[in-house]
Amino acid sequence: xxxxxxxxxxxxxxxxxxxxxxxxxxxxxxxxxxxxxxxxxxxxxxxxxxxxxxxxxxxxxxxxxxxxxxxxxxxxxxxxxxxxxxxxxxxxxxxxxxxxxxxxxxxxxxxxxxxxxxxxxxxxxxxxxxxxxxxxxxxxxxxxxxxxxxxxxxxxxxxxxxxxxxxxxxxxxxxxxxxxxxxxxxxxxxxxxxxxxxxxxxxxxxxxxxxxxxxxxxxxxxxxxxxxxxxxxxxxxxxxxxxxxxxxxxxxxxxxxxxxxxxxxxxxxxxxxxxxxxxxxxxxxxxxxxxxxxxxxxxxxxxxxxxxxxxxxx
Amino acid sequence: xxxxxxxxxxxxxxxxxxxxxxxxxxxxxxxxxxxxxxxxxxxxxxxxxxxxxxxxxxxxxxxxxxxxxxxxxxxxxxxxxxxxxxxxxxxxxxxxxxxxxxxxxxxxxxxxxxxxxxxxxxxxxxxxxxxxxxxxxxxxxxxxxxxxxxxxxxxxxxxxxxxxxxxxxxxxxxxxxxxxxxxxxxxxxxxxxxxxxxxxxxxxxxxxxxxxxxxxxxxxxxxxxxxxxxxxxxxxxxxxxxxxxxxxxxxxxxxxxxxxxxxxxxxxxxxxxxxxxxxxxxxxxxxxxxxxxxxxxxxxxxxxxxxxxxxxxxxxxxxxxxxxxxxxxxxxxxxxxxxxxxxxxxxxxxxxxxxxxxxxxxxxxxxxxxxxxxxxxxxxxxxxxxxxxxxxxxxxxxxxxxxxxxxxxxxxxxxxxxxxxxxxxxxxxxxxxxxxxxxxxxxxxxxxxxxxxxxxxxxxxxxxxxxxxxxxxxxxxxxxxxxxxxxxxxxxxxxxxxxxxxxxxxx
Numbered sequence: 001x002x003x004x005x006x007x008x009x010x011x012x013x014x015x016x017x018x019x020x021x022x023x024x025x026x027x028x029x030x031x032x033x034x035x036x037x038x039x040x041x042x043x044x045x046x047x048x049x050x051x052x053x054x055x056x057x058x059x060x061x062x063x064x065x066x067x068x069x070x071x072x073x074x075x076x077x078x079x080x081x082x083x084x085x086x087x088x089x090x091x092x093x094x095x096x097x098x099x100x101x102x103x104x105x106x107x108x109x110x111x112x113x114x115x116x117x118x119x120x121x122x123x124x125x126x127x128x129x130x131x132x133x134x135x136x137x138x139x140x141x142x143x144x145x146x147x148x149x150x151x152x153x154x155x156x157x158x159x160x161x162x163x164x165x166x167x168x169x170x171x172x173x174x175x176x177x178x179x180x181x182x183x184x185x186x187x188x189x190x191x192x193x194x195x196x197x198x199x200x201x202x203x204x205x206x207x208x209x210x211x212x213x214x215x216x217x218x219x220x221x222x223x224x225x226x227x228x229x230x231x232x233x234x235x236x237x238x239x240x241x242x243x244x245x246x247x248x249x250x251x252x253x254x255x256x257x258x259x260x261x262x263x264x265x266x267x268x269x270x271x272x273x274x275x276x277x278x279x280x281x282x283x284x285x286x287x288x289x290x291x292x293x294x295x296x297x298x299x300x301x302x303x304x305x306x307x308x309x310x311x312x313x314x
Numbered sequence: 315x316x317x318x319x320x321x322x323x324x325x326x327x328x329x330x331x332x333x334x335x336x337x338x339x340x341x342x343x344x345x346x347x348x349x350x351x352x353x354x355x356x357x358x359x360x361x362x363x364x365x366x367x368x369x370x371x372x373x374x375x376x377x378x379x380x381x382x383x384x385x386x387x388x389x390x391x392x393x394x395x396x397x398x399x400x401x402x403x404x405x406x407x408x409x410x411x412x413x414x415x416x417x418x419x420x421x422x423x424x425x426x427x428x429x430x431x432x433x434x435x436x437x438x439x440x441x442x443x444x445x446x447x448x449x450x451x452x453x454x455x456x457x458x459x460x461x462x463x464x465x466x467x468x469x470x471x472x473x474x475x476x477x478x479x480x481x482x483x484x485x486x487x488x489x490x491x492x493x494x495x496x497x498x499x500x501x502x503x504x505x506x507x508x509x510x511x512x513x514x515x516x517x518x519x520x521x522x523x524x525x526x527x528x529x530x531x532x533x534x535x536x537x538x539x540x541x542x543x544x545x546x547x548x549x550x551x552x553x554x555x556x557x558x559x560x561x562x563x564x565x566x567x568x569x570x571x572x573x574x575x576x577x578x579x580x581x582x583x584x585x586x587x588x589x590x591x592x593x594x595x596x597x598x599x600x601x602x603x604x605x606x607x608x609x610x611x612x613x614x615x616x617x618x619x620x621x622x623x624x625x626x627x628x629x630x631x632x633x634x635x636x637x638x639x640x641x642x643x644x645x646x647x648x649x650x651x652x653x654x655x656x657x658x659x660x661x662x663x664x665x666x667x668x669x670x671x672x673x674x675x676x677x678x679x680x681x682x683x684x685x686x687x688x689x690x691x692x693x694x695x696x697x698x699x700x701x702x703x704x705x706x707x708x709x710x711x712x713x714x715x716x717x718x719x720x721x722x723x724x725x726x727x728x729x730x731x732x733x734x735x736x737x738x739x740x741x742x743x744x745x746x747x748x749x750x751x752x753x754x755x756x757x758x759x760x761x762x763x764x765x766x767x768x769x770x771x772x773x774x775x776x777x778x779x780x781x782x783x784x785x786x787x788x789x790x791x792x793x794x795x796x797x798x799x800x801x802x803x804x805x806x807x808x809x810x811x812x813x814x815x816x817x818x819x820x821x
Contacts, residue, residue, distance in 0.1 A: 172421035182407030190419030191390030
């Protein structure tokens with residue numbers, strides 16, 4: 001029993017939390033930006049899978065790790081553009097289109113992967129991002145190992161939260177995005193183009209989702225397999241609600257989920273005999289649902305979320 | 315005083331499918347002028363202003379502002395040229411602050427900082443100058459309707475509008491708020507701004523404007539200096555014929571149909587109706603007059619079966635209960651005309667025929683063995699459209715495309731088509747134009763003549779005096795004792811509306 005508590009005080013747990021949280025942070029931020037402009041993007045699961053494969057493939061073919069992330073972002077942005085064109089100017093159902101994008105992107109990913117690597121007994125690996133110890137800070141006991149010995153994309157994720165929060169809250173562009181998600185007619189009446197704003201937000205948001213996926217292959221697993229995203233995209237969609245559409249709370253949510261996940265992994269080794277490990281795997285999801293119930297009852301939903309905007313119509 | 319033309323519309327024409335919404339309309343606005351654009355619902359007023367502002371593109375015609383032509387379909391260009399528009403349905407985001415709502419679109423999207431402090435100062439100066447006090451940090455959703463409109467006007471002023479267009483600005487305001495608005499508009503014109511306001515209310519056009527342009531069926535039919543005309547002439551020009559509101563004839567009432575005895579209603583933890591008693595008899599209209607917000611909505615919900623009484627009893631057609639159910643009311647031939655026709659009266663996305671039969675879909679006329687008889691429904695609806703003069707629609711038309719007046723005629727029609735025992739009409743003519751009001755009044759009187767008992771809840775004094783046999787005032791959830799309409803003079807009713815009635819102190 002004491003061992004179960006001791007886990008919480010190990011630096012390796014907290015280091016793992018940040019690592020596990022990184023793809024969730026990128027994915028949640030991406031979904032949050034889309035939804036703040038009024039577009040639900042259920043293509044996230046597929047876009048993350050695509051990002052994971054594309055980044056891995058780029059590196060596997062001899063590209064650099066950062067080039068891999070960039071290519072992933074570009075591909076994610078392209079699928080975002082597809083989703084945006086279908087749902088914004090054409091006004092199609094965002095649910096159905098998003099699920100379609102997920103199926104399309106996942107299948108295409110697997111197809112390209114198989115096309116490039118017809119035979120493989122065990123998936124080939126690449127040389128991943130190495131932990132980047134921040135000089136000085138990484139020497140602090142406990143915190144140094146937990147917080148300041150992460151890979152570069154993890155630091156980038158934290159930076160992305162700060163930048164997104166700043167843009168959304170402090171800049172005219174952010175106001176335009178938020179207003180478009182609340183009432184696109186108000187945006188149009190003030191001389192801006194809500195259609196363009198939505199398309200832009202979905203493209204950028206989708207690029208972030210793909211970067212989140214790419215973290216799995218370039219920093220965690222070192223190889224690609226088709227089912228590796230494992231519902232992380234759906235978790236991100238839930239985290240956006242948990243976060244009440246606010247970037248700061250999104251970080252909190254991602255960390256919380258990652259904590260549950262990292263904890264159950266270690267708990268599996270501590271608890272002895274008779275308890276099936278699937279039970280532990282369930283823990284983060286069950287706790288997430290509980291957290292969602294507690295946190296999001298008073299969430300402030302963007303008023304025009306999922307409402308297509310057509311000029312000259314009310 | 316120099317009176318330069320600041321705005322000129324020339325030969326504006328716009329079609330929506332077969333409908334000619336604007337037919338070669340020309341009009342001009344001079345500096346410092348308060349111009350009223352008068353017309354019934356559907357006359358093309360809003361379309362014309364939307365073209366001017368760039369929401370719509372005209373099929374032909376030009377818009378000139380301060381002498382230079384505006385490119386069509388570009389709100390941004392209209393704003394930059396100095397045109398501001400206050401829409402009838404506010405274009406505000408409730409979850410954002412007043413300042414956010416005002417600043418949107420005023421800064422370049424590439425900027426890395428938002429100049430909130432400067433904007434806030436500018437806003438406060440403007441608010442001060444025109445007496446439009448608002449809290450810049452308040453959430454828009456927490457503002458009253460009057461305050462929201464102030465934000466809309468400030469939005470236009472913030473962008474240095476020299477020409478202000480207001481689309482039916484008083485539709486949602488109380489009388490006091492409306493009077494304040496016109497004071498503000500006057501101050502603006504004295505300041506050199508020029509204003510166009512759209513309206514179908516004769517009284518405010520007569521008191522507020524300098525000049526009136528009258529639109530009918532998409533065309534300008536006349537133009538008058540306000541000083542040279544009167545209400546009767548404007549009414550005739552607007553409707554195209556003499557409109558006289560029908561007046562009730564004397565008639566002997568029958569048996570009691572609905573009795574409320576000492577009823578309390580508690581909603582959301584607050585007592586909305588307090589010891590309310592009323593009786594309405596067959597062939598009689600009982601008017602419930604009062605300033606809105608004094609319990610009328612609860613009375614409407616109570617008599618429509620949406621809430622129950624927490625104490626007291628209700629007797630309808632011989633049965634006593636403390637709560638009606640909607641199904642039972644429908645089965646008992648009760649007509650209900652709800653306060654808000656858009657949310658409670660009709661389903662906008664569904665067609666006219668679906669809305670017409672929805673309440674009574676179980677009737678043999680409309681369905682058999684659980685299968686809808688579409689032909690029967692459509693025939694019934696076509697009949698309604700003809701009998702109740704619903705214009706601009708067929709049975710298949712989506713209901714949201716109807717104007718307010720025509721939607722109300724449809725709702726009346728479906729309730730009055732077969733003579734009901736009881737009709738609950740809650741604010742039946744709110745937002746309607748002269749022609750539609752006369753039609754609604756005519757139908758209510760016809761139902762009375764046919765023997766229906768009618769409860770008319772209204773805040774329009776003229777309406778209640780013209781239609782009701784007996785009148786009770788509602789104030790803070792309490793009802794006065796009834797007085798006969800023949801004993802009612804406006805002063806006495808005015809006092810009753812303020813809660814002052816004999817033998818009782820409701821304050």
